Amino acid sequence: MREELRITEIFHSLQGETSRMGLPTVFVRLTGCPMRCGYCDSAYAFTGGKTQSIDAIMQQIRSFSCNTVCVTGGEPLAQKPVHLLFKRLCDEGFDVSVETGGGQPIDCVDPRVSRILDIKTPGSGEMHNMHWPNVDAVTAGDEIxxxxxxxxxxxxxxxxxxxxxxxxxxxxxxxxxxxxxKPVDLAEWVIADKLPVRVQVQLHKILWGEKPGV
Ligand SMILES: C[S@@+](CC[C@H](N)C(=O)[O-])C[C@H]1O[C@@H](n2cnc3c(N)ncnc32)[C@H](O)[C@@H]1O
Ligand SMILES: Nc1nc2[nH]cc(C(=O)O)c2c(=O)[nH]1
Ligand code: SF4
Ligand SMILES: [Mg+2]
Incomplete structure (x- = not known):
């Protein structure tokens, strides 16, 4: 396996999503995605990027002195060497999560990685590209x-x-x-239906607006 990945950006910010929201985190955004969700805020990662060795990526991650890493994209699971990055990160003791759109199997992801699995809705325009067995592969350390x-x-x-x-x-x-x-509409629907889910608004966009690198 080639030990390199195409990378759009590596940056240090606060985790803006999931139950890790607010934690200082290093983000590794891989280039390319087979999906085209109508709302995608990361379309700048569909193309371009720079091919980097896993050693070079590890070096940049270590430079932030931050133990929490989120691998995202684009679609991180669309580049097979990502599994080597997961292993290297977990072996070095990083707390690793991956954001996936759910089109690729998640059962081959290192079990030490927390998998954040999107279930693409009808409104995304990408429901037909979901790999549905992923839903059964979810375990307690993951999030949907x-x-x-x-x-x-x-x-x-x-x-x-x-x-x-x-x-x-x-x-x-x-x-x-x-x-x-509107977040308030979603909040009120969840409360009215007494639904056992967490409503989440993207913290980084509240803090910095919608732009790359945050
Ligand atoms: C940019 S995607 C990258 C990882 C992977 N391709 C995926 O879809 O999970 C990261 C997360 O951002 C979410 N997202 C993308 N655009 C969004 C938007 N405009 N508003 C809210 N969430 C968005 C995606 O649904 C996904 O949960
Ligand atoms: N701050 C911040 N938190 C995030 N959590 C998931 C992100 C993503 O794009 O996958 C993201 C992102 O782009 N920025
Ligand atoms: S799967 Fe993720 S990166 Fe790909 S288009 Fe959808 S939101 Fe964007
Ligand atoms: Mg984002």
Missing amino acids: KFVLVDRSDYEWARDKVIAEKLNERAPVIFSPVWETL
């Missing part, structure tokens, strides 16, 4: 995230959480598409 465009996406996600008892497998996050679905 629905990014929601509108009320009908919400109802679809709500019904899936209830029908498949997803909250009994892992924490379930409902996140509104930025500047599309």
Whole structure:
């Protein structure tokens, strides 16, 4: 296996999503994604980037003196050598999470990595590209995230959480598409339905707006 990855950016910020929200974290954003979600805030990572050796990537990660790493993209699981990066990071004692759109199998990810699995909704336009067996591969250290465009996406996600008892497998996050679905509307729907999920607004965009590198 070639020990290199195509990388769009490596930066140090606060984790803006998931139950690790607010924790200083190093982000490694891999280039390229087979999906095209209508709302994607990281389309700048679809192309370009720079090929870097895993040694060079590890060196940059270590330079931030931060123990928490989030591997994202683009679609991180679309580049096979990412599994070597996971192993190297976990062996060195980093607390590692991966953000995946769910189109690639997650069962081959190092079990020490926390997998943040998007379930793509009808509103994403990418539901047909989901690898559905991923939902059964989720374990307690993982998280399941629905990014929601509108009320009908919400109802679809709500019904899936209830029908498949997803909250009994892992924490379930409902996140509104930025500047599309009002967070207060989502909050009130979840409260009214007494749904056992966490509503999450992307912290980094509240702090810095929508831009690369934060
Ligand atoms: C940019 S994606 C990269 C990782 C992977 N491709 C995925 O979809 O999970 C990281 C996370 O940002 C979410 N996201 C992308 N654009 C968004 C937006 N405009 N508003 C809210 N969340 C968004 C995605 O759904 C995903 O949960
Ligand atoms: N601060 C910050 N937190 C994040 N959590 C997940 C991100 C992503 O793009 O996957 C992200 C991001 O881009 N920035
Ligand atoms: S899967 Fe992730 S990176 Fe790819 S288009 Fe969708 S949100 Fe963007
Ligand atoms: Mg992001």
